[in-house]
Amino acid sequence: MDTPKRLENALSKLYKAFNGDTLNPECCVQCAVGNICDNKDNWKHFSDFHGSLQLNYVGLVHQRLGRTIQGYTPQQLLEIEAVFLKSCGFSIPLNRNGKKPVNPTSKETLFKGLCAVVAYLCALDGVDNVMDYTRMFETGIERLQLEYN
Template identity: 60%
Template sequence: MGTSKRLDRAIKKLYIAFYNGTLHPECSKSCAVGNILDNKDSWKHLSDSHGSLQLNYVGLVNQNLGRKFNGYSPVELLQIESEFLEGCGYVLPLNASNRKPKNPTDKEVLFQGLSKAIALLCALDGVENVMDYSRLFQSQNKTQPYAIAEVMEV
């Protein structure tokens, strides 16, 4: 399955952040989009609230000009962050009164968020979800659908 350069780069950055412990949903430099954008937080000026899907004036101008940030439009960035935060268990937008996970940096919490974000990243590029392992367990005529070598390729 071929993937775009932007998807490959985004997944690699998220993977590294997850395993290095530098992924944090509440920090705009260390969240999903912050990591995709090289740990910069300038993207937060595209919306008035962290986790919102609504572009503000700055976001609309950038969107209408066709601006891309590491290959992603402002709308796509807000969608990615929203999926990540919802997957982590947040009620959006982020604020003091909305529900959030007890431990936002728990590996299970972050994995759930990454799973949703990566599913969206794949959908944005029109490719199968690279995190979908269900095909490993599909079987026709009780035969193994994929050779172990195919599954284990990195």
Template identity: 60%
Template sequence: MKTTARLESALKKLYTAFHNNTLNPECCRQCAVGNILNNMDFWKHLSDSHGDLALNYVGKIHETLGRKFNGYAPSELLKIEHIFLNACGYKLPLHYRNEKPKNPTDKDVLFNGLTAVITYLCELDEVANVMDYTKLLEIENGTPKYALS
């Protein structure tokens, strides 16, 4: 499957973080966007609340200037994080009073978040979802329709 450079890079970073236990939804350096941006937290200054989709003044300036961070616009980064936190079970925007998962670093919780993020990243780059395994199960005339490559 052909992917874009930014998608490939993001997938590698997220996969590595998931398996190295360095994916944490409550840490700006270790969340989905933090990992995509090489464990940097500067992106948190693009909005006023963690998990919010609205760009603040700083975010709007970067967006207007056409700035990209590891290939992603500020609004795309906020959407990635919003999707990740939402799929992990957080009520957004992130706030200590809002609902959250009992164990935010549980592999099942993180897997749900990653699955949602990867689906969105593939949509952004107009690439078939790399997590879609349904083609592997399709059968035609009693044999698998597609072979593993």
């Protein structure tokens, strides 16, 4: 199955951000969606709060006009960001009194968020999760069973 271009681009940007230490859940230009959107924060104007799933007036207008950023609709962008923040351990939408991980930029925290976002992006495009390693082991076990039978 071919990987859709928008998925390929998003995965590449997230990979570079994670490995280049430019992934930060609390920054609108360095969060998951900020990186997908080329480190621009124009997507944040689709809702009133970072991490909210509720489109505001601007977001609704863009959604209804069918506009996309990097191939994703305003609603999809908000959903991607919500998945990232929740998987990193934040309560959404972000606010001063909400739940927050002890170290929001630790590699472990960011990796949890990244894995969840990758799974969500793959699901959006109807593609098997590219980070699901269990199938690799299943194939190995099946191969071993065939060799011993």
